[in-house]
Amino acid sequence: MHILLDLVRRHKAGERIGVTSVCSAHPLVIEAALRHALAVDQPFALVEATSNQVNQDGGYTGMKPADFRAFVEAIAAKVAFPVTRLVLGGDHLGPNAWTALPATEAMAKAQVMVADYVRAGFAKIHLDCSMSCADDPVPLPEQTIAERAAQLCRAAEDAFDGPTADAPVYVIGTEVPVPGGAAEDLDELAVTTPEAAIATVDMHRALFEKVGLDAAWARVIATVVQPGVEFDHDKVVDYRPERAVALSRAIEPVDHLVYEAHSTDYQTPAALAALVSDHFAILKVGPGVTFALREALWALDAIERETVAERTRADLRAVTLERLRAEPKNWAKYYHATGPALDQQLQYSLSDRIRYYWPDPVIAAAQERLFANLRDTPPPLPLLSQYLPTAYAAVRDGGTMLDPAELVMAHVAATLDAYHGACFPHD
Template sequence: MQAIRALVTRHKSGERVGITSICSAHPLVIEATFVHALRHDLPIVLIEATSNQVNQDGGYTGMVPAAFRSFVEGIAARVGFPLDRLVLGGDHLGPNAWTALPAEAAMAKAEIMVADYVRAGFRKIHLDCSMSCADDPVPLPEHLIADRAARLCRAAEQAFDGAPDDAPVYVIGTEVPVPGGAAEDLDELAVTTPEAALATVTMHRDLFHERGLGAAWDRVVATVVQPGVEFDHDKVVDYRPEKARALSTAIEPVDHIVFEAHSTDYQPPQALAALVRDHFAVLKVGPGVTFALREALWALDAIEAEWIADGRAAMREVTLARMKADPANWRKYYHEQGRALDLQLQYSLSDRIRYYWPDPAIVAAQQTLFANLRRSPPPMGLVSQYLPAAFAAVRRDDIATDPAALVIAHIGITLDAYYGACYPHV
């Protein structure tokens, strides 16, 4: 995938450039990404699906890789975004969705998944086998993690049958050194050591070459590390460059590889810019954009409550009711009760609400909400009251205050911070 490799080459040559990876399957988030890219004339848009979100069994979206590609390309076509500027990626591709199985069975499923991603046209592949399966030790030995990643790389290479300049690029490593790392005290969040980061690169390189994957190794563009950024329900640990200085410097002499930073959600613009400057040139964001989506939808719900007398969608009430009726996606993470639980379900920065947007009752409520506000457009002052920044954006761009346009504009505010970090000199 020449576009990604070219960007990494530019960064390695000293340009302060990066790329934002949008990890979301929500159609409004994806549309907002394309609208934002068109407004700024971005050369590349990178949209990624995770292994539990999209796989051969459907994942929690119900989509296999080929269906996800069609879904994203359909939105691009509707918006008018050129497909030759779209890159699809697969995040944390490995046995994560099947860890309840013995390792060999889980890896066999992971091989099928990776091959399906590549055949479907995904060209940025994150190989992550750091999770323990049913019969594995906890944590997994580093050598076994790298060996399994090389095994999945072989499956990806065998599945690819296109032109050499369209061959997949790879990402190795993971931001969590052992399973359960996200539960650590965020005040004591540990930055990956330079020694650990370089050892991951060396171990993967050696195993790739041992397996005859030297050509694939030349297309490894990034390794995932922990630069010291994270968030939990109500706290964000911001990037502190001084804590990551040694790690940042360590990657400079490594050919064709930069760092990929996960969990950059909610970082302020100056922190995102510093991450890119310090060679964390791939910035992944997921909950941060779906949190912005929820903010906009709740604002529209508040506008409806003030403006629409009869036939309200009551989207917030419907969503909370559906989440409580089906707690599978949040009960391991939220432990409050009563009103405190209501607040956590809606406003936790971990944004478990994102798993519920495809629910048919919630989709129907959103459609009714949008229809109500289109049939009876609210006064401009009321829109400005609840969505002032989005209202200013649609006014600036001379866009009608359609509910979907307001949501897209609100998500675009979050994307603006990433654009400023990845293209600071434009």
């Protein structure tokens, strides 16, 4: 049985179990996730690429789906993580990267992308057609969203050529949060009503059956709803279980479906545990782990300033900010402050749009120089305690070396601890 189908079956049978979906294309984040999964003896690791990161045009990482698979599998080999325990997923697969085009053109490109993901061996496909294209009404009618999801599912099914047991599983939904966090200020969110959640499932089921996708429907494992969690630049809307009681109960009688919760980044350990208990059994995290990555890199930059001669410093933080200002296209539509306030958003916004820039050759070179400097001059323990206390604790416990990459991954792993505790509370 497909590893995700089995997990959902166990959850539906009453076992309080879930899975963390790590949505990132950064090599240190992926390595941290795989090493963390080994350390806690997690049965498998789920790593997802988004349609903006990875697509047939290369996305902002420059990788196509087959490239991403090779990239992740190389990291798995490096840390001796068995590929049999590695599950790859595609997040927000739909026309999101091409919404400036008319819907017919955008959907044609989305079909090619979904097929490429499936041919590359991605086992979990999030069918997300919730966004309006250039000639669409805003908001997009739910019927249109569901029809387009069925269209993409057909493309995925036609692309799959393998044993039935390995056929992809799907995630549907119409109330899908914006990838990467909200751009507007938030105070409180409306929780999806149970009636709306079930109507979405029924609509998709009927459309799938109408176009002969009955076998694919049996592999739909989750629907995306809004449980009342989100984050913006500097605030987090926390999960309040009492507001989602009816929504939680609504999915219980629905065969082989749980909820997938997006934007769970920055939720407390207690909130994450409550989400899994309330049948939000798939927890997506993206900016939360890359935010931790940036925290660690800035901390290492601060250590470098105190330990390395000025003439040889990498000055990663200054170099990165310079590149962000020089190439604003990936953050301009999200950040609207000016002066010092803009510098704060560029660096510290919870939406973490800085993550788009780590592959930049100038920034990557500065990071490598920073790491080389700190390998030549390892950080003293007191400075490590000052700037990276979590990594310091891992070093003192003997589980982490003073290598800068190891320190970064130890800091990222602390974020993943809360997710593992929520998904496997009896470990």
